[in-house]
Amino acid sequence: MNFDDFDISDDIKKAIGDMGFTKPTPIQAKAIPEVLRSIDLIAQAQTGSGKTLAFAVPILEKLFIPDRSPQAIVLCPTRELCMQVADEIERAGSKIKKLKVLAVYGGQPIGKQTRVLKKGVHVVVGTPGRVIDHMERENLDLIGVESVILDEADEMLEMGFREDIELILASTPRQRQTLMFSATIPKEVREIAEVYQKNPKFIKISSNKKTTPKITQYYFMCDIRDKFDSLTRLIDAYDVKRSLIFCNTKKSVNYVSKHLKKEDFPVDALHGDMTQKARDKVMNKFRNGNISILVASDVAARGLDIDDVGVVINYDVPQNNDDYIHRIGRTARAGKSGLAFTLVFEDEIPRFNRIKKSNKVEKKEVPMPGEITEMKANLILNEVKKSKNLDEYIKIIKKNEDNEFSSTELAAALLKKMREK
Structure with missing residues (x-):
């Protein structure tokens, strides 16, 4: 099956092709035809399933563009996910003239x-709290909404948004289509379905996708005040040559990039507010080796294909497992191995615990300054131990042994020389 098999417009098919997709993922193959039929749906899908396009494609297909009032609303648990979902809907609808999608x-x-809502919007993507804020200010009228999508429903309910979600659902027409996409189906999700959905179809996609065993994953607990110091120690201790550092917000991206520059690291930043020209300039510097560390947000890094990234560091814990897999998958390309580090402070533990359930992540301690020299030396020694055909070099070492320098001392001197390069 490919996207040409769906009963959707050529504009959407072309846009999906431009995004680099030809064949739908299992969740897309199962969900898109059902959503096009306007039935209610509960879709359970795990890591990297492609669920955004599973609802974006049929929602876009059903829009009536001359009507500039909200026809679909997507509720997400976090602002980062809002931005990502809105961006993907816009990309899938990039060939549809006068389409307006807004993240709130x-x-x-x-x-x-408010100004954008007043001008007219076809699709609203928002966090429950901000959506209600606009409703109470009479900026947002949901009377014309035909489809409501609860994205990451389990996470929204776990975060305490049930009352907000129910208020929003109660403010939409009864004949609406209600779609729920969720990694798990706990009791609260089932309760919402029973009250607000009409004979929903249930789709479950089993996740066969595992994180590649060639990515060694570690997490490091740290105090929020020591997070940046922990980052620099990890970069130093693991001799990071080419790395991607992920942050959840533009503010965090700018903070990390600015302070790494102050400490003379070869670094630059990439975030969603940059122009395409500025992004291209940064990416060229990274690809050409003029900088070896790139600090990026998820939105800015979507679609990036970069070879030879040795280490991915999550400075902020990602919002969900899909984002975690998306981030760490930037290393260990083309059969190579790679490292993935995640810094975790107390407030991030609940979110990280959900990610940890699906991934083999080992806990490590952030190295103390006194340990870093030994760690860096061990990295070199581990590479050296892979060497073969050493007979000629053994002869040279033995020839240079004397009372002043034993073979052990010569090896130590060579290691020191390599470390100081």
């Missing part, structure tokens, strides 16, 4: 969102 979430001036 806290942390952004409400006035800007």
